[in-house]
Amino acid sequence: MKKVILGDHAVSYGALLSRVQTIAAYPITPQTLIVERLSEMTANGELDAIFTKVESEHSAMASTVGSSAAGARAFTATSAQGLALMHEMLHWAAGARLPIVMANVNRAMAPGWTIWTDQNDSLSARDVGWMQVYCQNNQEVLDSIILGYKVSEQVDLPTMVILDAFVLSHTAEGVDIPDIKKVDEFLPPYKPEIKMDINDPRSFGALTSPDVYMEFRYKMQQAMDKAKKVIVEEGKKFGEMFGREYGLIEEYKTEDADTILIASATVASTARAVIDELREKGEKVGLVRIRVFRPFPTEEIIKVLEGRKKVVVIDRNISFGKTGIFFDEVKGAFYNSKGNKPPMFGYIAGLGGRDVTPKVIREIVEDALNKDKPESEIIWKGVKL
Amino acid sequence: MKHSDKDVKIKGASDMPEMPASLGSMAHNKTASWRNLKPVIDESKCIKCFICWKFCPDAAIDFIDENTSPKINYDYCKGCGICAHECPVKCIDMVEEER
Amino acid sequence: MIEILIHGRGGQGSVKASLALASAASKAGKYVQSFPEFGVERRGAPVKAFNRISDEPIVVRSKIYNPDHVVVLDPTLLHAIDITEGLKEGGWIIINTEKSPDSFTEYTKKFKVATVNATRIAVENHLGSKAAPIVNTAILGAIIRVLKVAGKKDLEEGIKEFVPVKAEANIKAAYEAFDQVKFSKEA
Ligand code: SF4
Ligand code: SF4
Numbered sequence: 001m002k003k004v005i006l007g008d009h010a011v012s013y014g015a016l017l018s019r020v021q022t023i024a025a026y027p028i029t030p031q032t033l034i035v036e037r038l039s040e041m042t043a044n045g046e047l048d049a050i051f052t053k054v055e056s057e058h059s060a061m062a063s064t065v066g067s068s069a070a071g072a073r074a075f076t077a078t079s080a081q082g083l084a085l086m087h088e089m090l091h092w093a094a095g096a097r098l099p100i101v102m103a104n105v106n107r108a109m110a111p112g113w114t115i116w117t118d119q120n121d122s123l124s125a126r127d128v129g130w131m132q133v134y135c136q137n138n139q140e141v142l143d144s145i146i147l148g149y150k151v152s153e154q155v156d157l158p159t160m161v162i163l164d165a166f167v168l169s170h171t172a173e174g175v176d177i178p179d180i181k182k183v184d185e186f187l188p189p190y191k192p193e194i195k196m197d198i199n200d201p202r203s204f205g206a207l208t209s210p211d212v213y214m215e216f217r218y219k220m221q222q223a224m225d226k227a228k229k230v231i232v233e234e235g236k237k238f239g240e241m242f243g244r245e246y247g248l249i250e251e252y253k254t255e256d257a258d259t260i261l262i263a264s265a266t267v268a269s270t271a272r273a274v275i276d277e278l279r280e281k282g283e284k285v286g287l288v289r290i291r292v293f294r295p296f297p298t299e300e301i302i303k304v305l306e307g308r309k310k311v312v313v314i315d316r317n318i319s320f321g322k323t324g325i326f327f328d329e330v331k332g333a334f335y336n337s338k339g340n341k342p343p344m345f346g347y348i349a350g351l352g353g354r355d356v357t358p359k360v361i362r363e364i365v366e367d368a369l370n371k372d373k374p375e376s377e378i379i380w381k382g383v384k385l
Numbered sequence: 386m387k388h389s390d391k392d393v394k395i396k397g398a399s400d401m402p403e404m405p406a407s408l409g410s411m412a413h414n415k416t417a418s419w420r421n422l423k424p425v426i427d428e429s430k431c432i433k434c435f436i437c438w439k440f441c442p443d444a445a446i447d448f449i450d451e452n453t454s455p456k457i458n459y460d461y462c463k464g465c466g467i468c469a470h471e472c473p474v475k476c477i478d479m480v481e482e483e484r
Numbered sequence: 485m486i487e488i489l490i491h492g493r494g495g496q497g498s499v500k501a502s503l504a505l506a507s508a509a510s511k512a513g514k515y516v517q518s519f520p521e522f523g524v525e526r527r528g529a530p531v532k533a534f535n536r537i538s539d540e541p542i543v544v545r546s547k548i549y550n551p552d553h554v555v556v557l558d559p560t561l562l563h564a565i566d567i568t569e570g571l572k573e574g575g576w577i578i579i580n581t582e583k584s585p586d587s588f589t590e591y592t593k594k595f596k597v598a599t600v601n602a603t604r605i606a607v608e609n610h611l612g613s614k615a616a617p618i619v620n621t622a623i624l625g626a627i628i629r630v631l632k633v634a635g636k637k638d639l640e641e642g643i644k645e646f647v648p649v650k651a652e653a654n655i656k657a658a659y660e661a662f663d664q665v666k667f668s669k670e671a
Contacts, residue, residue: 004507004516004645097404116522156403166522167545172503173517174510194406203407203414215398216405223403266545273544353522357546 001177007168008033010138010175011077011103011161014145016047017183018101020075024052024063029115030169031079031105038075049075057082061089061102068098069204071195073149076100079165080107080121087125090158094129094220096205099152099190100159101145102130106265107165108352116353117165119265119317123293123325129220131159131227132293136269138168138175143244146178150187150234155227157220165353167266178242186241224295231292248297250289251304253279257286258309261365262330264290267314267349267356274361285365290326298333305334308342312368314361314381316350323377324348343373349381416443420464422479428454430476437468437477485538486631487548491567492557495527497620500646501557502533505624508634508642509537517542530565537633555627556580557602557619571595578626578665580619585668597668600626600661609657611650621647621654625661636662 005013011034015023023042025035041047050067054060060076068074078086083104093100108118122132133148135141141163148159163169196204208216232247239245250268253275254260263271268289278285288304290297305311315324322328327346334341345368350356364381368374393408395401402408426437431454438446438455445462446455457468469477488505492498499520506518517536525531534548553576556567567577568591577591578598585597602622612618621643628634634642639658644651 002510004503004510004518004642095405164545166519170522171517171519171545172506173542174515194402194404201410203411205405206407208405212395212401215401218398219401219403222398269543270545355546357549358544 001179002174003177004172005138005175005177006033006170006172007138007141007163008105008170009037010142010168011145011163012037012041013175013177014103014142014161015075015101016041017142017178017180018073018075018146018149018187019180019184019189020047020049020101021072022050022052022064022067022074023076024054024060024067024074025076026054026057026060026078026082028057028079028082030107030165031077031082031103033169034077034103034105057086058089061086061093064100064102065089065092065096065098068093068100069096069196071190071192071197073190074098074100075102077103077105079105080109083121083125084109087128090125090128090130092205093158095216097156097220097223098158099149099156099192101148101152101161102158103141103145103161103163105165105169106162114352115165117167117316118351118353119162119315119325120351122160122162123317123319125160126294126325129157129224130294131157131224131231132162133159134162134265134291134293135168136266136289136291138171138173139244140246141168142175142177143238143242143246146183146187147231147234147238147246149190150238151227151230153190153192154230154234155223157223157227162265164266176242182241186238228295228297231295246291247300248290248292248295249300249304250291252287252289254286254288254304256284258284259365259369260286260288260305260308260311261361262288262290262311262313262326263361264293264326265316267316267361270356270358271314271361274358274365277358277362278365283365283369285369290330293326293329296329296333301330301333302337305330305342306337306339310368311342311344312365313344313346314350314356314364315346315348316356318348318351318378345371345374345379346377347379347381348383354382415460416463417460420459420462421482422464422466423459423482424457424462424464424466424468425478425480426454426457427476427478430474432474434473436471436473440467440471442467485536485540485542486552486633487550488535488537488553488555488627488631489548489551489571490533490535490555490557491561491565492531492533492620493527493561494525494529494531495616496531496557497618497647498531498533498557499525501555501620501624502535504621504639504642504646505535505627505633506537506642507645508624508628508638509535511638511641512634514538514633515540515542517545522547530561551575553578553631555623557623568595576630578623578630580623585666588668592668598626598630598665600665602626602657602661605657605660605664609653609660611653611657622657622661625658625663626665629662629665630667
């Protein structure tokens, strides 16, 4: 059934169709509509889940960790400062290997106080052991929640499904809402091997000596490696069942491209229109959208970048004291590859919700096309001096 | 992965569970080796108030019945001395472990 | 792809109108986007809502700066802001007013004007109060008539979905506006 819905409500429907059993959440703009709708769904019986109102995001994740450890399919959602407050518990969720799925609405960090989009909130949680999926439209948001559980429950790591504040969260578009029976077929009930169970008592997360701690970390990395395969496999299966396939990266007109533009989330969506425009002018440009940031698609990126003449990365984020984060990671991934290395241009744009229009993207690509190599590691786009 | 009722020896990552959870019940994890001082109840003075049983932070004191003095389980007692401190008639002695 | 900008005042339901329009166009088989001005809305202050409607999937996700058409929910806005800012030449300006389209000579040189007295229609259908009539559904009837982005049945469903309270009266108002909208001579 096709319905015109907001990105936030696409999240709620994704959770509904995944038959989540617990939701613990604290409201924060622009995530509020997600949990508002879920509380309605649980109140009117559409969704058989326990909805817990908590006093902070730290508690939201603590509660979610608890219910997931007890064997429930657990869901929560947050944004920006809320995600930051949750940070300690993000480690607990990943370290305890719990297949939680959480939606994070990408909102810039305060101060200065802001509610508009950029990626510094989720990227500050880069190293906690969560998978991260950056979505480009509302359909992908809904589908990625379902896929999130499917993948997480196989690799025992949590998934963060990420959508841009307002650009997706408060924008309505046509979304195909799959039949729940079909989703049931794709996503069977969650049956963990180990859970908190009074008939099978254990100790969880207890003191872990240097003797074994490192092994647990090794296993988390192994799970991330496995996730790369599982994400692709399940993305294919999802495509067969629902007609929409998902992978780690998405290529657009890359085949004969000399210059590759790399972007993520909605910037990558808008960039397609720019690629079309530049192609019409005879420029051989293509686009790579990084959909999954953790696990990072190193091999896939090396494969598509090898032999190109130029690489242009747009970051709607910044690692202060370094560069744009996607730029840094793409560069790092590429260093040990064979063959010649094309010059890589790293642009920062759209921080704090500044609009990334087709014009902005076009100017970025044209700027790179006009230069032999970047004048600096960071090129600021549109900053007023 | 049903938990084991025996002691579990781990080689490395390959025989560890994904989540940092114990492979067996903690009953097999005898923690008494930590103990330096050992509580000993003088049953002749004990008034069977069971305050020690309530206070033991490790549930290492067993309740038998109302007419019997509680028994300390030396497999788990860590020798913290809380029971001795709380006993209203001071009939628990903390004695040096002989090792 | 066409891009539409709806001018209204906070509390008048511009966002609801934009959502119902998107839903109607989606039912008519189009790809759609509907979004508000991102951020905070104050009651009474000028606000905008946006629509993209296309036969192809829509990939552009920036705001709309150069709309093909604009809609004005509140005639007092005509003096408060420049409603033609960024509007593409030849585009439609659909205004809620009792005036005739040809009286807007300041617009008719570069743009096409359509007018409908949505306020009167809303009052007659008891939508909102006399002092603050709710005109957002009536204007939708005029929009689909002028821009042909959805059929009347599609609009009916769009209104039921996003304006479920008093849906019948709202649909009736939309239909009346559909019939009563007037077009400028040039068009
Ligand atoms: S607290 Fe002292 S008196 Fe009371 S039961 Fe324990 S040993 Fe006996
Ligand atoms: S010494 Fe501490 S651990 Fe041992 S029985 Fe007394 S209270 Fe319990």
